[in-house]
Amino acid sequence: MIIDMHMHIEEVPSLGWKMSADDCIRAMDAAGVDRAAVMTLTDLPGLNPAGLELIADACASHPDRLYGFIRLHPAHLQLSKDLLRQATTDLGFKGLKLHPVSTLQHPGAPPTIELVRLAGELGVPTLFHCGDEPMSTPLSIAKTAAACPDSIIILGHMGGYFHVDEALEVAERYPNIVLETSAMPYPEKIRTAVERIGAERVIFGSDGPVSSPSLERQKVVIAALGETAAALVMGGNAEALLGLAA
Amino acid sequence: MIVDGLVYLGISHFGYELDAASAITGMDGVGTDIAIAVPVHPTGADFGPVNDAVIAAAEGSAGRLxxxxxxxxxxxxAAVLELRRAVLAGARGLFLHPSEEHFRINDLRVRPIVECAAELGIPVTVSAGFHLFAEGLQLGHAAEWTPDNAFVLTNGGQFNISGLGQFDAELALLNPNVHVQTSGIYREDFLERVVATFGPERLIFASAAPMFEMTYERKRVDLAHFSDIERELILGGNSARIFGIEK
Incomplete structure (x- = not known):
């Protein structure tokens, strides 16, 4: 079972963004990916008021292929908490997505911490955009990890181009951190991550469909993790995080 | 003919290294015929000896470097004089690394060097995408100094894991002399859009090894959605044209 834990669906004509569930499915099929976590590129509430329905409809149209993560804006805290409850409890969403660069919300600030704690209480992980920009670095998100020990926090892109070593360091420090492999360009760092924090805390993602799940999958192949670790990274761990494990 | 648009040779002050023999072994492993080779930033920052070392490595490579x-x-x-000296000794282009040498690419101090390259008829390659030193629009500005000389940007002219650098990189590409390399660019749609918008002559395969991994960087081009003609240009035809490599 191959599971891509980071894909996007969005429709914001004013930004020129239009990537559909079918685009995701085509990219997944080309890459041999069975299932994917999907989320918008915009934050609710915000530019795309129909974002929740967009993801819910995509998942309903592709049962057993697509699983929703709700992308929220912590500054709208009460509404975001209500949406998170609705998404996970009523619509079957499997996770929370936060992008501190687009929301300008520091991961260590009270609204983000409160929202991530709620995600933990609801039994779903939080996927952070984690790269090189201020407020999205591993050390920034480590503040959340420290404040929310009962919430699983996924570092999407595992630190980007220049912060991968810091992502490894904070993952060693906080056992609730999981590293996700998309976009960052260093296959050998995936192997290092498995060696330092264990294969159980590393997951495959592509950031597709605008980046290539086929290419991103090759990054894990080149990392040469061995059969058991690769199976966990490519899908076994995601099955557990998405609540799909038997 | 497959040409890797960038490999670094030597032992870098910043902790990475690659020698010519290892580079060629890696090239053989992924089917690369020729690579454009540049020196690393040496400890002590004297570029004369490392330029000579890369020129010597190329002379001993049977045309592979x-x-x-x-x-x-x-x-x-002295930088202009070193460029002239190195070109007389065999260098076939100018390489600038604004981040490692800590200068802004569109600082007027850089202009005489870029103009000297144009006068000598050699292309300019710039390590691109670094905040403060080599941002997309800064690179586009510097490219305007010598509009008739090829100006090659590594890393798609950008480094941003949110995809936010691609817009300025595309504005830099409005300069007809700007070309971008594929190294490190995770957005397949950007690579494909460069070809669709600006033409396949503007995109160049490069691994930037050892910063990036040769096998994975080659797959960026192999797996993207290009026609055979486009892919031939990207994988080698464009570098052959720009650097005067005979097929």
Whole structure:
């Protein structure tokens, strides 16, 4: 079972963004990916008021292929908490997505911490955009990890181009951190991550469909993790995080 | 013919290294015929010896390595003199690394060096995408100084894991002399859009090894959605044209 834990669906004509569930499915099929976590590129509430329905409809149209993560804006805290409850409890969403660069919300600030704690209480992980920009670095998100020990926090892109070593360091420090492999360009760092924090805390993602799940999958192949670790990274761990494990 | 648009040779002050023999072994492993080779930033920052070392490595490579000269604009007129010396010794292009040498690519100190390259008829390759030193629009500005000379940007002219650098990189590409390399660019749609918008002559395969991994960087081009003609240009035809490599 191959599971891509980071894909996007969005429709914001004013930004020129239009990537559909079918685009995701085509990219997944080309890459041999069975299932994917999907989320918008915009934050609710915000530019795309129909974002929740967009993801819910995509998942309903592709049962057993697509699983929703709700992308929220912590500054709208009460509404975001209500949406998170609705998404996970009523619509079957499997996770929370936060992008501190687009929301300008520091991961260590009270609204983000409160929202991530709620995600933990609801039994779903939080996927952070984690790269090189201020407020999205591993050390920034480590503040959340420290404040929310009962919430699983996924570092999407595992630190980007220049912060991968810091992502490894904070993952060693906080056992609730999981590293996700998309976009960052260093296959050998995936192997290092498995060696330092264990294969159980590393997951495959592509950031597709605008980046290539086929290419991103090759990054894990080149990392040469061995059969058991690769199976966990490519899908076994995601099955557990998405609540799909038997 | 497959041409890797960038490999670094030597032992870098910043902790990475690659020798010519290892580079060629890696090239053989992924089917690369020729690579454009540049010196690393040496400890002590004297670029003369490392330029000579890369030129010597190229001379001993049976045509597998094409050397570029690297200079530091903070050296002032001496940088121009070093470029002229290295070109006479065999260097076939200018390489600038604004981040490692800590200069802004569109600082006027850089202009005489870029103009000297144009006068000598050699292309300019710039390590691109670094905040403060080599941002997309800064690179586009510098490319305007010598509009008839090829100006090659590594890393798609950008480094941003949110995809936010691609817009300025595309504005830089409005300069007809700007070309971008594929190294490190995770957005397949950007690579494909460069070809669709600006033409396949503007995109160049490069691994930037050892910063990035040769096998994975080659797959960026192999797995993207290009026609055979486009892919041939990207994988080698464009570098052959720009660097005067005979097929």
């Amino acid at each position: 094409i050397p570029l000269a690297r200079v530091d604009p903070w050296d002032g007129e």
